[in-house]
Every structure is written in structure tokens, then in C-alpha cells.
Amino acid sequence: MSESKAELRRTMRNARRGLSVYQQRLAAHSAINSLRTAPEFRTARRVGIYWPMDGELNLLGLARRFPDKRFYLPLLPREPRPHLRFCHWRGGALTFRNRFGIPEPVRGDSRSPLGLDLVLVPLVAFDPSGARLGMGAGFYDRTFAFKRHFPGAGPAMIGAAHQLQCVEHLPTDSWDIPLDAVVTDRRLYRCR
Numbered sequence: 681m682s683e684s685k686a687e688l689r690r691t692m693r694n695a696r697r698g699l700s701v702y703q704q705r706l707a708a709h710s711a712i713n714s715l716r717t718a719p720e721f722r723t724a725r726r727v728g729i730y731w732p733m734d735g736e737l738n739l740l741g742l743a744r745r746f747p748d749k750r751f752y753l754p755l756l757p758r759e760p761r762p763h764l765r766f767c768h769w770r771g772g773a774l775t776f777r778n779r780f781g782i783p784e785p786v787r788g789d790s791r792s793p794l795g796l797d798l799v800l801v802p803l804v805a806f807d808p809s810g811a812r813l814g815m816g817a818g819f820y821d822r823t824f825a826f827k828r829h830f831p832g833a834g835p836a837m838i839g840a841a842h843q844l845q846c847v848e849h850l851p852t853d854s855w856d857i858p859l860d861a862v863v864t865d866r867r868l869y870r871c872r
């Protein structure tokens with residue numbers, strides 16, 4: 681991994697962790713308002729989200745706001761499968777935490793990404809072309825690798841971030857899966 685990637689991760693993670701509770705609330709409210717205008721979101725019935733950590737944009741409010749949709753949280757892979765699965769989340773508190781300390785549902789309808797209509801993807805940094813820097817474990821890239829061969833297959837992928845996580849240009853690697861769009865507290869970027 682290049683030093684610049686590691687450095688950018690550190691900088692961006694510190695920046696988003698520095699947002700106040702109030703700034704986080706405003707950002708969530710504003711991003712949810714942008715997202716609801718996106719056709720991919722309006723038409724989606726099953727939506728992958730994530731349990732926010734480390735200052736990430738918090739989109740959990742979607743579940744209360746859109747009770748007609750079903751929301752799914754990522755489950756870390758169990759050996760030997762390297763892919764994330766997504767488990768239905770009913771909107772309540774969760775007690776189980778995975779090895780990174782992120783809450784996961786322990787039971788419920790669990791499906792591969794092919795069973796979802798839209799996935800909201802957590803990220804550390806992005807650029808307007810749809811390039812994404814994640815936490816560095818490659819979970820989303822591996823899980824959605826099929827899109828390299830079949831870009832239109834599976835759910836739409838919309839990155840979710842604070843505006844301060846936007847950079848002009850991110851270097852990409854061959855395994856990186858581009859995002860279709862990115863939603864922030866300021867706007868919705870169309871990438872493809």
C-alpha cells in the first residue's frame with residue numbers, strides 16, 4: 681500500500697472524527713434529503729446501509745423515515761468466504777459486535793449483494809469520478825468484484841460521506857469498484 685493512501689486515510693479519519701454531534705446531525709439530515717431525490721433510492725425496496733463508526737455519515741435515520749423499504753447491514757465474512765453478506769435490520773439497537781467493534785444483527789433474512797437493489801457504501805475518501813478509498817481491508821471491493829465484468833449487474837452503489845471527505849483525485853487500483861454516485865451533506869455526485 682502506498683504511503684500516500686495510508687496518510688490520506690489517517691487525515692480523513694481524523695477530520696470526520698472531529699465533527700461535533702450537532703454537525704453530524706445536520707449532515708445526516710441534509711444527506712438524507714439529497715438521497716431521497718435519487719431514482720436509485722426512490723425505486724429501491726431493499727437497501728444496504730452500514731452502522732456508522734469513526735465519524736462516518738450516519739444514515740440510520742433512513743429506516744424510520746422510509747418504513748416501506750427494508751434496510752440491510754453488512755455481516756463480516758466467515759472463513760472461507762471472502763464476501764460480505766447483508767442482514768435485514770429492523771431498526772432497533774444491536775448487542776452483538778464484530779471483531780472491529782461494529783454492531784451486526786445476529787439473526788434475520790441474510791442475503792448476498794445480488795439480493796439488494798441499492799447499497800450505500802461507507803468510505804474514508806472519494807473523488808467526483810466515483811473512486812473510493814475505504815478502511816483498507818478490501819471488503820466492499822471483493823464483495824462487488826463481479827461488477828468489473830458485469831458493471832450493470834447487482835445493486836446500484838452510492839457512496840456516503842461528509843463533504844470534507846471529497847478529494848480532487850484519488851489514485852485507483854485494478855481491483856477498485858467505482859461508485860455510481862456519492863451522497864454528501866452538500867450534494868449528490870453523479871459518477872457514471
Ligand SMILES: Nc1nc2c(c(=O)[nH]1)N(C=O)[C@@H](CNc1ccc(C(=O)N[C@@H](CCC(=O)O)C(=O)O)cc1)CN2
Nearest residue numbers: 730731732733754779780782802814815816817819820
Ligand atoms: N460502518 C462501517 N461498517 C463496515 C465497513 C465500514 O467501512 N464502515 N466496512 C468496510 O469495509 C467493513 C468493515 N471493515 C473494516 C476494515 C478495517 C477496520 C479497521 O482497520 N479497524 C481498526 C483496526 C482494527 C481493529 O480494531 O482490530 C482501525 O480503526 O484502525 C475496520 C472495519 C464492513 N462494515
Ligand SMILES: Nc1ncnc2c1ncn2[C@@H]1O[C@H](COP(=O)(O)OP(=O)(O)OP(=O)(O)O)[C@@H](O)[C@H]1O
Nearest residue numbers: 812813814815816817818819820821822825855856
Ligand atoms: N477483488 C479482489 N480480489 C482479491 N483481493 C482484493 C480484491 N479487492 C481488493 N482486494 C485486496 O484488498 C486489499 C485492500 O484494498 P483497498 O485498500 O482498496 O481497500 P478499501 O477499498 O480501502 O477497503 P474496504 O472496501 O474494506 O473499505 C488490497 O490489498 C487488495 O489486495
